[in-house]
Amino acid sequence: MTSSFHELWAELLPIGRSSASGGYRRYAWTAADADCRAWFRSQAEARGLTYETDRNGNQWAWQGDPLAGDAVVIGSHLDSVPDGGAFDGPLGVVSSFAALDELRHRGAEFTKPVAIANFGDEEGARFGLACVGSRLAAGQLTPEKAYELTDGDGVPLPRAMEAAGYDPSAIGPDPERLARIGAFVELHVEQGRALDLSGDAVGIASAIWPHGRWRYDFHGEANHAGTTRLADRRDPMLTYAETVLAARAQARLTGALATFGKISVEPNGVNAIPSLVRGWLDSRAADQDTLDRVVAGIEAAAHEAAARAGIDLKVVRESFTPVVEFEHALRDELGRLLGGGIPVLGTGAGHDAGILSASVPTAMLFVRNPTGVSHSPAEYAAEDDCVAGVRALADVTEGLACA
Known part of the structure; x- marks a missing residue:
């Protein structure tokens, strides 16, 4: 297995890595993404697996x-955030590939089909919307809305897909495929330090907090x-800066998280007062009421600051995902298959x-992250922790697909 x-x-490891930062720039429908996809296909074919790319x-x-x-189904995604x-x-x-290798080594006898999946554009780094591939498949993103997505250079999603050799006219809900899935288990590095603090190599997810992205457009005068x-300036940068500070204050007051990470x-121009400052807010909280409070508080503070400075403000919610409680029966079955005592x-x-x-x-399933940095x-x-994750994923897959 090791x-x-x-x-x-x-x-x-080398695919899409920046020599300057050491981070990864595997953006959807780019050359690095194509190399990742080629790697996935080669791994499938080397194992004699049936390979396919779906409509999305x-x-x-x-x-x-x-x-x-x-x-x-097991798997995750291969794209990245900027310098991820x-x-x-x-x-x-x-x-997932290593877990399948392990099960074959064990001589596992499958009674159900097993698939390894790579979902496209999970991070949303290029077009601003996370989980595009899975959202399209699940019908949570319409083709019409997907066609409206553009990257920072103004390239629409359909054109980017065409340039990468895919047919954008085919995208859309895929209920027939999803109906053939009895369970999907995604292994992921933990993006926090809970497992490090508990001393466990592997954990099970209970829920995903509700979260969303909001775009703030501050219009002033160049x-x-x-x-x-x-005294004569209508500088939107100042109002944006006040809003960033307000976001931190609101998050601290509500116990939520709020981040302006893109602008x-x-x-x-260095010697020009901006005419427009556009900032993107990412906010998350343990429950919907708390998220609503922090987002409303930030928007109210931004409008108040904009009114004082004579700045026009427009706020647009670009994406939103409600709280996700993973199915308790499947979650409990994972705990049973892993022998109990696994943190949730x-x-x-x-x-x-x-x-x-x-x-x-x-x-x-989460694998321990010793620093919590992601x-x-x-x-x-x-x-050693990664190998423990492979073993846990193999055990779970065997229990679900070989019963």
């Missing part, structure tokens, strides 16, 4: 008949930075398993 995981990991660009590798139904870490997403895909009196400025923990991070939970029974080149998991 050699299988190590070889797979070493082969995938998600990849599948099947052990057994894809049409038989009641399939056990090596583990977020890829650990789940690599571990002018000369060296000649315009402070664009027009005209973006919630998470503020979104995942394809959360999107698909409305359509199929889903569950998640979405960063410093993201890390020890090889």
